[in-house]
Amino acid sequence: MQYILTPTLNTTDQQELFVGLRRYNHTFLPAHEVGHFGVYCRDDQGAMLGGLNGSIKGQWLCIDYLWVDESMRGKGVGGKLIQQAENHAQQQGCSLSLVDTFSFQAPLFYTKLGYQTVMTLEDFPKVGMQRHYLRKVLDL
Numbered sequence: 001m002q003y004i005l006t007p008t009l010n011t012t013d014q015q016e017l018f019v020g021l022r023r024y025n026h027t028f029l030p031a032h033e034v035g036h037f038g039v040y041c042r043d044d045q046g047a048m049l050g051g052l053n054g055s056i057k058g059q060w061l062c063i064d065y066l067w068v069d070e071s072m073r074g075k076g077v078g079g080k081l082i083q084q085a086e087n088h089a090q091q092q093g094c095s096l097s098l099v100d101t102f103s104f105q106a107p108l109f110y111t112k113l114g115y116q117t118v119m120t121l122e123d124f125p126k127v128g129m130q131r132h133y134l135r136k137v138l139d140l
């Protein structure tokens with residue numbers, strides 16, 4: 001047996017790890033209760049103005065990544081992306097949503113959308129910063 005540390009991830013190793021992890025996880029969460037999706041906003045030329053990558057884990061929507069171009073911030077793009085993700089998740093049987101964000105990102109944005117902070121990890125990713133975990137009960 002040998003242990004190999006690689007300074008960068010490669011797709012083959014990462015996928016092999018995921019196969020094993022998913023095989024184990026599916027004993028608790030069947031494959032139909034887990035999935036990934038995206039919601040994107042593009043201009044008329046096809047350039048991305050914002051996007052959301054989400055996942056479904058059981059009855060939870062997990063907002064994995066959300067980004068809105070600086071030129072579009074404050075114009076409702078982020079809220080519309082989240083609303084579409086929440087609607088999709090509800091159609092898949094989700095009743096709760098989870099997101100995490102750094103203090104220098106958008107914690108207030110999420111609270112304005114009805115998310116409540118359930119945990120804050122101090123001094124992450126470095127001293128003086130925080131990582132906030134927020135949840136929301138989705139309207140049924």
